[in-house]
Amino acid sequence: MNTMATIKPPSPNFSPLKQSIPSLTQPWISCKLPIATDSIAAAFVSSNSNRERGHAAVSVAFNPSGNYELSLFDDDEENAQKCPPPLPPTEGRFEVVIDNDIILRLDLTPFHTATGIASPLSVEPKEFLERTIGFTINYTKEDPNDPRELSEYGEIRLWFVRLDAAYPWLPVLLDWRAGELARYAAMLVPHQMSLKMGVVFNPEALELFVMNKVFIVYNWLKQQNVPKPRLRASDMARMLGFGIGDELFDLIDKHPFPPS
Template identity: 70%
Template sequence: MAATTKSLFPQSPPLKRAVHFTSPWVSCRPISDSLATLPVSLFTKPQREVAASVAFNPSGNFDDFPIFDDEDDSTKAPPPLPPTEGRFEVVINNDIIQRLDLSPFQSVTGITSPSSAKPKEFLERTIGFTINYTREDPYDPREFSEFPDIRTWFVRLDATYPWLPVLLDWRAGELARYAAMLVPHQMNMKMGVVFNPEALELFVMKKVFIVYSWLKEHDIPKPRLKTKDMARMLGFGIGDELYDLIDGKSPST
């Protein structure tokens, strides 16, 4: 298993986008409030209500993000937000991960197949994950998102339920952590997860297409707004022109 999964996640090229997680999954510090947008005309600058702090490094030099940084206590991260009360809690462990077993997710949520999910209840309660993973080496410093076998489990989960990001417990950082399982990144002691920018853009775009269509299919009110909010959580603003194209309308001029 290990030999197979390691090849799926090669080392990333120079990175320049970082997302701050307010959760024990990733040790990180707060970073810039500035938000970057995708460099195409269909995207707009996100509003300040975005919950995840996102920083953008225009130079694109990975040297700008050293693994260790000296900093004072004023830059320490605030306490993590607690999980949303009453959320669906999916607990996985080494055995479940090694067997690529999705049954814990299915039994907790009741979503036994992609077509069986009814968005309304999950949008209200949200979904979160508890990873009870025992490292072979207790001194292994890697975060969970750096273990190939854990990431492969989430890859399978995402392939089976591609609209899942919109149902996650965003306020507790579940969306950003989920993205870290699927998007190439490196770790930085000060900034936390530093994503490959092009990979993150593609991830967000793919999820926008999937989630927007899925919410519309289930007659969820204001599907554009909900999809925009999801993109904002990862630092991207999306204009109505894109949704007009998806709906088969001529973009407004």
């Protein structure tokens, strides 16, 4: 069985509680994502490791050409700052615009209007996979001096929780290169904000989120007859710092749900 990622013992300065992502105030992509491997997905990330299971830092950079470049234990801040600058929104993407009123009413109408998606059963994924979906959040703070980021406002997060409950496969359709996937994850996954590092995810919560989305997205893509569903689900996970191998998908296919 082949390993899905090269795992090394943790560096002395590595903190497994830090998931380094740029600030939510601007569009961004994932530049550095330390992850913990001593949890439910470990077998699918490092299945042939003979060492005791511990923490490993895997840095993930997205190359605009479409390739992923993996590096391990890059603690050099100067090198970390050389990650590609955030890419602009994909031209022609579906843009969902929400504001205070929409958020407070938990109104999903702007999503339906912008995308044309009337219900979870009425989606033709091909166009959305090509054009992608993004969000513009026009949120006016009651206190202009409130230092919180958008992902720290409970009412904004609750709107995204409702959206995700209605369309749990949505992450695979987002504008990944412009940072929409990581931004979406920040709305749904417990985290803290760091002036130095940006978003600091709870690693176990992030892992559970990623694995849940892999299960949902893979099954949905297969139901929609989308080519290469394994690759698309794996790429989605890798954008958040997780390598998923064929062993996991083999298990899913062997024990489908609902049973065939």
